[in-house]
Structures are given as structure tokens and as C-alpha cells.
Amino acid sequence: MSAVSTEPMARVKAGGIKLSERQLLVRGAFPIAGPDLTAVLIGLAAEQRINMAFLSRTSTADLDRLVCCVPDRDQERLATLVGSRPDLDRRLTLGPLVGVLSVFPHHRRIQLFGLLLSALGQAGIALYGSMSSISTISFVVAYDDLGRAVGAVEGHLQLPANAAPLKPQFRVEQSPIAKPEGQEAGEQRSAHDGLPPKTET
């Protein structure tokens, strides 16, 4: 077994850190053989204009595993939606409250992911999910751990002098989508079904 290096890690250059508002963690595992319940959930949330700050889906031979985050304030609406679909209801777990910490840009540097993972691990912060997008690497942590998580990753990053973690300051409000007559909630949606424009981001 090789020795673990005790050398301090060099700081890695990054553009900034972005934090989500308080989110409700939604987790589920759906049989691959059945209906696409991930799509159903996303469709239901979209119809009610419930945003998802984070969404990851992992498929194995027999299961689709879903981890997503919706704003805490939409918790009741989501619970009502999920309650209307027993097939979803019995396979989803709602909670705990979490936050999403994103570091950007990653410039396709896998070592940045490793560094952040290591920093969060060393701080003893439990992770509920992680993902990368075109620009960011994101981690889902307990909401109460978000401040500590920022401290843990900041110590390993070289950020611009004027950088401050971007915190949500705007609340996005969108009108619910009118469901076309005869269409089942969350199913058979297309990109051309006349969604009303967003009100602001």
C-alpha cells in the first residue's frame, strides 16, 4: 500500500463560488422496467414551475436513482404533487434540507473535482450528491453545513480578490403551465408545447 502524501495541496485557481437558497432534497429509486418516473416527476414540477437547483440521475441494470433539489418554499406543493401519484409517492424520500455549493469555472479540470471532494471530506461534510455542468462542479450538502463547506473549499481555491460567494438574491416566480386538455400530468410533454415565457431569472 502506498503512503498517503501529507504535503499541503496547492490552491487551484477558480472564478467563484455559488450557493443555492435553502433546498429540499428529493431522492428516489425507480425500477428501470416500469414507467419513467423521473420524467414524470420532472414534468409535474415543470407544470407547477417548481425549479430544480440540482438534478442527477444514475441508471444501473435495474434501477434509476434520482437526486434532486427543489426550493424549500415549494416543499408543500411538491408533497401534494407527489401525493397525487402513488407510484411516485412510495418511492420518493423528501428531505432533509440542503444547499448546493458550486465552484466555477472548472475548465474540464478533473483535479479540481478531486480537490474539492477531498476538502469536503477532510472537513467531515456529508455529501448527498455531486455533478458537473458546462462550467460548474456542484455538491449537495446539509443546509446547516453550507457555511462550513464554503470555508473548507475556499481554503483550497485561489479566487479573484473581489470574489464573494454568489448567494441567491432573486426569487424566480413563474406562472403555472396550463395543462393541455386530455394530457396526463408530467407525461408526453414536448419542447414545443407552448410554454409561457419565464418572468425573470
Added chain:
Amino acid sequence: MDEQKLILVVDDDPDLVESVAMKLESENFKIAKAYDGVEAWEQIKAQRPALVVLDVMMPRKNGYELCEEIKTDPEYKSLVVVLLTAVADAVPSTSYTHLDGKKNLADDFIAKPIDLDKLVQIVKENLE
């Protein structure tokens, strides 16, 4: 060969900044990036871009505030500002004719979600 023009892309959504930057880079523009109004203003002073693609709703300093600062500063007022907003009809600060000549300071706007080809067209038109 034409000199590459520098465009500053400003939005608090890092994925949007990256998407816009990649598209504009593919059109042979040089790109600088900022993620809020304060950082953008510093980059404008340091890098002197030819055009700024500027989101409206951002932390610390919003796009309207920054646009006003740019356009009322004799040193920077010639900088072309293209506002980026999800509510194109609500842009109160553009003189662009798309919006029936509403009075104000920005040179142009583009609505979200962004049509990247349209953005390139708007950028090129405004740099002519």
C-alpha cells in the same frame, strides 16, 4: 487579419456565461467573464472591452446600475452594452428601436432564453 475584439460576458449563472463565451469564441471574439456587477465594472476598467453582454438581475450590483454607470462615465460611455434579460418587454433602459424607441441607456438587448445565433448577430451589428 482583423484584430480580435474583446467582449465581456456578465451573468451570475456561470453556465450561461460559459455557453455564451464558447459561442462568441467560435466567432473569433476574445472573451472576458464576470459574475456580478462589481466584478464586471473592475474588468471593464482593467480590460477595456469593446462590448459587454450584461445580465440585468445580479448580486451586488445589477445590470441597470452598471449600465448607468458605464453610460454616464465620459471615459466609458462609448462601450457598447447589450442587456440580457428574461423580460425583454420590461427593459426600461434601452433606446433600441425593437422596443419602440423607449428612452434609455443600453445599446441593445437580447431576451432569455438566449438564441445564441441571434446574440452573435446582435453583437456583430453593434460592433460594426
